[in-house]
Amino acid sequence: MTDLLLATRNPGKLVELRRMLDSAQIAGIRVLGLADLPPFPEEPETGATFAENALAKARDAAKATGLASVADDSGLAVDALGGMPGVLSARWSGRHGDDRANLELVLGQLADVPDERRGAAFVCAAALVVPGGEDIVVHGEWTGRLIREPRGTNGFGYDPIFVSDGEDRTSAELAPEEKDALSHRGRAMRALLPHLQALTGR
Incomplete structure (x- = not known):
């Protein structure tokens, strides 16, 4: 059995990533989260891109634990905001992980933007770092638009x-399996699956 560390403290992401790996039915891999291991120092996310942040998180985790580690960095790129919040998505309001405040700030910034100019995309970079092996980074993008009032209770972040x-329907109104099939994170993780399969030596 090969242990794979999903290096995230975001419970929503952990649930999604575990569900995707389970649905892929890759045998011989046991998925662990950061809560399953002793804590180690985690560097702040200072990268200018999603790929830089994902790779840094995966490298930190692999170095600290000796385990093959997957990390992702993702966020919302809004056309009318010049691609922001981007890598600042989780702390756009100034408080890291305050989903409601982040969402309300984006809605406020777009209040005068007409519907036809409210294009946006969720973007994800996922990195796999295997101690003594090759670092791999893949990407996924999910395009759409932003509505004016939140709807739905599934998902997290800007999903509503x-x-x-x-x-x-909003991302927060989709069933989990529907979201996985469409989402930026789902696309990135599917691109990683062949590399995860290779960890088992099969």
């Missing part, structure tokens, strides 16, 4: 105001 292309 994001409607993907071809959908009428």
